[in-house]
Amino acid sequence: MRAITYHRYGGPEVLEYGDVPQPVPKPEQVLIEVHAASVNAADYRLMRADPWLARLGNGLFKPKKWPILGSDVAGVVVAVGEKVKRFKVGDAVFGDAFADGRGSFAEYVCVSESMLCAKPTSVSFEEAAAIPLAGITALQGVRDLGKIEQGQSILIQGAGGGVGTFALQIAKALGAHVTAVCGSKSADLAWQFGAERVMNYATEDFTREDRHYDVIIAINGYHPIADYKRCLKPGGRYVMIGGDNRQIFEALLRSRWEFRGSDKSAFALTVNDSSRAQDMQTLHKLLTAGQLKVVIDRTFSLHEAAEAMRYVEQGHVRGKVVLLR
Ligand SMILES: NC(=O)c1ccc[n+]([C@@H]2O[C@H](COP(=O)([O-])OP(=O)(O)OC[C@H]3O[C@@H](n4cnc5c(N)ncnc54)[C@H](OP(=O)(O)O)[C@@H]3O)[C@@H](O)[C@H]2O)c1
Structure with missing residues (x-):
């Protein structure tokens, strides 16, 4: 072959x-x-x-x-x-x-x-x-690490890419209010998938706003971890999905110091292999229910x-x- x-x-x-x-x-x-x-x-x-x-x-x-x-x-x-x-x-x-x-x-x-x-x-x-992989990653990020609940707010940075388009739709399926951060060519997608707010990363910076989220999913994020923490509500969760070495270091190691004594938490996603098969079934269900495009x-x-x-x-x-x- x-x-x-x-x-x-x-x-x-x-x-x-x-x-x-x-x-x-x-x-x-x-x-x-x-x-x-x-x-x-x-x-x-x-x-x-x-x-x-x-x-x-x-x-x-x-x-x-x-x-x-x-x-x-x-x-x-x-x-x-x-x-x-x-x-x-x-x-x-x-x-x-x-x-x-x-x-x-x-x-x-x-x-x-x-x-x-x-x-x-x-x-x-x-x-x-x-x-499969982008869907499983999005599912584990939003549902398992983000633990998003009905009515909560979530910000998805990198919402226009493979993981991001699925993360946005999964967050909507779980009843969240979504702020999508993406480039201008993906803004139409974010609106179409039900984002309540769409920010263009080229002209807007969510870390400079006085808004707070229950969950932040940073796909290839690039802000310092202190900025993500500041944008979380009390009890909020920051999930890093991919990024350069600094992002990985900050999410894995520096977060212990940065989040110490706080009720907020930080996670670096590595795909949990033990739930891949089950996650495929969940994605299949969302797909057949028309909740995943x-x-x-x-x-x-x-x-x-x-x-x-x-x-x-x-x-x-x-x-x-x-x-x-
Ligand atoms: N750790 C794990 O287990 C695991 C598993 C799967 C994936 N990942 C990681 O997840 C990451 C993302 O994968 P992906 O497949 O979603 O990537 P992708 O499909 O290549 O998407 C990249 C997206 O990022 C957007 N983007 C670029 N610069 C941006 C910025 N400054 N702000 C906001 N969005 C920006 C792009 O939008 P524009 O076109 O508008 O610029 C594009 O839509 C990768 O680093 C990958 O390694 C990790």
Whole structure:
């Protein structure tokens, strides 16, 4: 089969489109003919081994453990392992290949049935493929770490991107009042998804206002942690999702000092792998209930993966970017 592989760490130029053996499903896995796979920040972070710690899992000097990138997938089941109960050949599915070693930037990938959901007929393959990692991240950020409740206020910084568009819709589904911070090209999306207030990050700075929120979700945030804390209501929660080393350091370490003696709290989100399968089911429910819509910024062919990666790395995606077979 054809796949995107990489044999050294680096920029998109390390990606190669070539032939590799087709995987064979284990007893609990299905083999999927990939129709669409979406691109996440996790893919280029792994490709570049940035942060450096990524090498500990994948290989110190060159990538070994995960030779094919891509964790989000949508496609059709073409073979099933002997223990598979929920799916059969011909079923359209979407899901998360992370726990199975990634590999969705390929014509075929094996995924455990627990990580898959049936693709609703109302949703295209490219839309379905856009959901898993960004959706799971948004769900864990808003619901599990943010613990948002009906009627509470939430500010979502980076609301126009992959994680942000899902976070906004999940917050609305949970009954929150949303302030969305995004660029001008994503403002229409934020209004459409029900934000009560939309701020343009180029001209407005929420940290300079005298407004306070129950929850702040900072996706690729860049303000000092003291500013986020000041913008929280008593008992408020700040959730950092992605960012540069300073943001990570502040959320993980400095927050202990900064939030000491306060009833406010700070969290750095790393995806909780143990709830991924259950989270996929929750996203499936939201999707079929019409509470989750997918925005596709651009699609690329599988062989254009390097170009897609370059585009996503610029950091101005409106919704999601998807690779098509
Ligand atoms: N730790 C984890 O387990 C985990 C899991 C998943 C994701 N993440 C992290 O989450 C982060 C976000 O991922 P993503 O997929 O949502 O990114 P993305 O799709 O590339 O979105 C980036 C978005 O940020 C917006 N943006 C850029 N500058 C901004 C600013 N100054 N203020 C507000 N918004 C701004 C862009 O909007 P404009 O186009 O308008 O500029 C764009 O919509 C990544 O760092 C990723 O590593 C972490």
